[in-house]
Amino acid sequence: MTEWGRWLYDKFTRHIQVRLTCYFLLSLLPLVAVSLYASVRSQDILEEQISLRTKAALDSAIGYIDQALRNVEELAELISTDPQTIAAIERAGVQPSTESLLQFAQLLKNMSGFTSVNPLLSQLSMLLSPSRTLLSTNYGGKQFGDSAAYDGVAGRIVQTGGKLSVLNVPEDAARPGGRDEWNGIFDPAYVSMVRSMDRVPQHDKPNLLIVTLRKQTLLELIRPLLPSGKARIYLYAAGGVLVTKTGGSAAIPGWDDGSRDTIVRASPETGERMLMVRSMSAETGWSVVLAQPEAELNLPAAPVRLFTYLIIAISVVLAFWISWVVYRSISSPLERLAFGMRQLRTGNLQIRLADGRQDELGYLIASFNRTVEDQRRLIQDHYEQQLLLSKTELKFLQSQINPHFLYNTLDSIYWSAKEYEAEEISEMVLNLSKFFRLSLNKGQETFTLGETVRHLHYYVRVQQIRFSEQFSVEYDISDDSRDVQLLKLLLQPLVENAILHGFAELEHEGLLRVVGRIADGMLLVAVEDNGCGIAAERLDDIRRRLDRHMRTGPSLSFTAPDAAAEGDDLFGLRNVAARMKLYYGERSTLAIESAEGIGTRVELYVPLDGCSGDSESDDSERINRADEGDASGADDAGTGERE
Incomplete structure (x- = not known):
């Protein structure tokens, strides 16, 4: 298609007035064809008679x-x-x-x-x-x-x-x-x-x-x-x-x-x-x-031919004029309505369309103005309240997980105290203090992925000391994903399950891997191990219960609907899935893959447009200070407070 043809096609597809004019002109084609045929035929008849x-x-x-x-x-x-x-x-x-x-x-x-x-x-x-x-x-x-x-x-x-x-x-x-x-x-x-x-x-x-x-x-x-x-x-x-x-x-x-x-x-x-x-x-x-x-x-037929051309010219002018009138009376209000919808899509709830028409288009524009007003009140009166409730539930669910980790961590310190000297216990306490100090994070809800992995390593180090270095850990984080904001305490339950359930009865050295990637507009974070894995029936049961839990939606009762009937063995996974849905929406997913005797892989997918976070600029400085292994840091670990 030539440039001129592309220009005409663009005008035809993007402008209603151009299409209306073309349609009116097309409707005139039979009239023009008949008129021209009549003019030519009259000349032929005249020539035949003269001949x-x-x-x-x-x-x-x-x-x-x-x-x-x-x-x-x-x-x-x-x-x-x-x-x-x-x-x-x-x-x-x-x-x-x-x-x-x-x-x-x-x-x-x-x-x-x-x-x-x-x-x-x-x-x-x-x-x-x-x-x-x-x-x-x-x-x-x-x-x-x-x-x-x-x-x-x-x-x-x-x-x-x-x-x-x-x-x-x-x-x-x-x-x-x-x-x-x-x-x-x-x-x-x-x-x-x-x-x-x-x-x-x-x-x-x-x-x-x-x-x-x-x-x-x-x-x-x-x-x-x-x-x-x-x-x-x-x-x-x-x-x-x-x-x-x-x-x-x-x-x-x-x-x-x-x-x-x-x-x-x-x-x-x-x-x-x-x-x-x-x-x-x-x-x-x-x-x-x-x-x-x-x-x-043809002189006798000249007036007829002149009138024919005059009728065609008047018809073309009328086609342009009628298309303009129709455009002004129908298409122009529709364009204003489309403009208002585009403004509404960008979040402009103050948009109002002025129109004094009393016909169907006037009713449509008035309905649009009422819809915008209702939308504005809904966001103010209902959506903001729901958002506040969701944030409250998110904070409460997050607060539930801290005692759970504290219990397991203290249990690890107990076993280490019985089996090892005090130096190891001192190191565990130091890592534990850093872990809890960063978990508090002055109420902030997100870390960058790099800070999350650094925070996670404190907990992993405690578990390595507990299990006498029976497993090692690898971090495979791509450079483009390190600065992406991630809700805190999403990975700790997954790592805890891998260590406590995957390496519990392992006869060979265990390997724990944490992977971070960006693919197709999503942040992928995976925790995998080479532990004992999950039996097929048990894996199907876990997937079914998590799927049912997410279909019913996180409840403000802060407990899973099937917790009383089926026990609390999926508390960590349900907690992670619920927090992801509340914070990142329906596009976030949690997937589990496992093979018995080979290992387990848990993948978290969160949309990049939801990874904006609200952590303050001093988070990185606070984490860097937490990494310092000096004596004063060890003293602070005992109290769990540094700032």
Whole structure:
């Protein structure tokens, strides 16, 4: 798709007004198509009617010309077959005698009588080939002798047969406006027709009768057919020889379709389109062609065509105007409503849309304003209260876990005191003091993942001393996840379960791994071990109970709904899952994978957009100070308070 096409597509898909305009214009297409078809069809009908009328007039004219040519043909037949004329020509021989010349004078007198009674005839001539004599009613007789001019011209005009045919004018023999050596039979103002006078050829070249007609006389017969000054009439003899025409300097192009009597051609002079109508005589082969500019023919249809274009233009303007009115009355309020919804989505609860309409759109905008107001009151009156209750429950659930860890930690110190010297107990107490001091954290709820792992290591170190270094620990935390905020005390229950349940009866050295990654917009934190694992039935039971607990939702009673019926063996996992749902929402998940004899892996998925935390800027400084292993830190561990 081109850039222009992409721009149009973008405008069409993003703007209702553009689509409305396009739809209105598309609805006009049938009207435009019908109007244009009617205009074109009216022109065709007009041309057909004019062609029929013109053809009828031309048929009448060509019929009159046929009649005149038949008269001339009969006259030529009469002269050519006259016995006295034939006898006088035969007696003349090669060298006419005085008697023959007198007979030629009588022949000319007789032919002059024929020309006087027939206004179409201009001149009658005889070409006697044996004596090379030319007899003309206008100029008398003339003998060429051995003239080379005679041989060059006479050889080209010799005809055979008993029918008159148009004599082609040799260019070197014509002399416009005056007499030439051929007594004017080649004058461009005249047309000459020739026929043989010998029924049985007796010489190499026959004797010829030449009938000369004035072109102007022929033109006057067809000139009344001209409908306008720009129209042209052409008269053609048999074989397509142009006889005469009205005006112009060029003939029309060749008639390439003999089966049609009406064609449209471009004028060779002006280039404008001309409607040409032809009428051809089947008897003589002569034809008359009338050529008239199409622009003149279409003048009567011009008002109709103008009104058609005017209607189309008005319809297009109305389409744009109606689309604009519809847009202002319907689409514009919808755009304001869409703007208000976008503002509401960004949290702007002060948005109000002003509109005084009383129709359905006015009701819709008023409903939107009421919805925004209800939303604002709901957030203030209900949602804030629920948020406060959720935070209270979160803090209470978090406070429940501290005594649980304290109990197990003191139990670890007890066993270590029985089995080891006081130095180890001192180290355990030091780590324990750091753990509880950071757990308090001045009421802050989140650590970065790096700080969480550092905090977790204090607890792990206590357990390593308790279990006589029977397990080791690895931390695989990616650099991009170290600064992500994480709710505190989420990992301690998972690590505690791995140590107490996974390594309790382990015969080989245990390995505890803590993994942190970022993937697909989620923070993944996993605790895995190579302990004894969980049996398949027990694993299914744990998953089922956790799933039921999370479907019923964390309760403000701060106890799981199935705790009384099924014991409290999943207290740590339920606590972690409940705190995640309360703090991070429904997108957070807890997954457990385990295989008996291989180990267990617990994965926590929390959305990154919920990991903003509210820990203060001095958390890192406080944790760094907790890492210091100096003597004063050891003294502070005894009291559990440092700040």
